[in-house]
Amino acid sequence: MAEALCNLPQTNNPNLLIGFNKADDAGVYKISDDLALVQTVDFFPPIVDDPYYFGKIAAANALSDIYAMGATPLTALNIVGFPSSKMPNSILGEILRGGTEIIKQAGAVVVGGHSIQDDELKYGVSVTGKIHPDKIISNSNAKPGNKIYLTKSLGTGLITTGIKNKIVSKELEKIVTEQMALLNKDAAEIMIRHNAPSATDITGFGLLGHAYEMAAGSNVTIKIYSEKLPLLPDVLELAEKKMIPGGAIANREFMENRWKTEGKLDINMERLLFDPQTSGGLFIAISEENSDSFENDCKKNNISAFLIGEVLPADDVPIIIV
Numbered sequence: 614m615a616e617a618l619c620n621l622p623q624t625n626n627p628n629l630l631i632g633f634n635k636a637d638d639a640g641v642y643k644i645s646d647d648l649a650l651v652q653t654v655d656f657f658p659p660i661v662d663d664p665y666y667f668g669k670i671a672a673a674n675a676l677s678d679i680y681a682m683g684a685t686p687l688t689a690l691n692i693v694g695f696p697s698s699k700m701p702n703s704i705l706g707e708i709l710r711g712g713t714e715i716i717k718q719a720g721a722v723v724v725g726g727h728s729i730q731d732d733e734l735k736y737g738v739s740v741t742g743k744i745h746p747d748k749i750i751s752n753s754n755a756k757p758g759n760k761i762y763l764t765k766s767l768g769t770g771l772i773t774t775g776i777k778n779k780i781v782s783k784e785l786e787k788i789v790t791e792q793m794a795l796l797n798k799d800a801a802e803i804m805i806r807h808n809a810p811s812a813t814d815i816t817g818f819g820l821l822g823h824a825y826e827m828a829a830g831s832n833v834t835i836k837i838y839s840e841k842l843p844l845l846p847d848v849l850e851l852a853e854k855k856m857i858p859g860g861a862i863a864n865r866e867f868m869e870n871r872w873k874t875e876g877k878l879d880i881n882m883e884r885l886l887f888d889p890q891t892s893g894g895l896f897i898a899i900s901e902e903n904s905d906s907f908e909n910d911c912k913k914n915n916i917s918a919f920l921i922g923e924v925l926p927a928d929d930v931p932i933i934i935v
């Protein structure tokens with residue numbers, strides 16, 4: 614995507630506060646001195662078999678980019694590609710029911726959408742949110758000394774690949790499905806309360822790809838403690854069984870010469886670092902002085918926030934794994 618976009622002419626509209634040249638989570642357009650629109654879109658083929666849960670996951674995933682900017686979602690448009698010759702319409706009904714439920718949970722409203730005939734089922738959402746122009750939490754403002762937190766466990770790509778290969782238990786399928794359907798809303802509210810200088814969400818580029826975008830955009834190096842990473846159950850075993858989704862290979866190639874490891878890194882843990890996530894957690898930078906109150910607030914509100922790293926002055930590579 615970034616490659617295709619870089620050939621487009623740059624837009625020089627002063628109201629475009631964050632455009633596609635920034636590799637941020639969503640675009641931001643200023644309407645007035647105290648109001649800006651935050652816009653994003655995402656859609657994909659089914660990641661789980663249950664259409665109702667697929668709808669929930671796709672909506673939670675799309676809304677996540679709004680939360681990663683520190684914004685409030687307002688409206689949503691459904692995007693559907695549907696093979697109506699191969700599938701009953703009731704499946705589409707279930708997908709939209711799941712999506713609408715999550716959009717409602719986010720406090721936003723579905724204002725419409727568009728569907729086309731497609732050989733392969735696809736669903737997603739375009740979301741518009743609002744934010745005060747001075748309150749934007751970009752992914753390019755992390756400062757040396759900041760602590761790095763992650764709010765969901767890693768391994769959704771490995772597990773969903775395992776599900777497709779029928780080697781994952783129903784119990785684990787339920788755990789990963791519920792995590793992916795979980796909104797990043799509460800975690801975002803807490804990071805806003807504690808003045809997070811920078812944040813992004815972990816999705817298709819995997820932990821390292823999104824950490825890299827923050828490090829490169831902020832002109833810092835991010836150190837990640839591999840032993841502190843929160844993992845979904847059985848993911849290292851699934852990595853050992855090579856349940857590696859296609860996107861992981863591209864993620865690894867992209868990161869070549871952009872990261873290094875200090876010490877010994879288990880091969881399966883390394884695979885996990887590149888695992889593309891669906892509806893992953895927020896990756897949040899918090900100033901050292903606010904980190905205790907941030908952690909306490911998360912605990913009080915039952916939000917998991919794992920301390921997984923720290924921000925350093927720019928080193929020879931943007932990402933260091935220890």
Ligand code: CO
Nearest residue numbers: 638678681814
């Ligand atoms: Co994002």
Ligand code: CO
Nearest residue numbers: 638653655678
């Ligand atoms: Co996105």
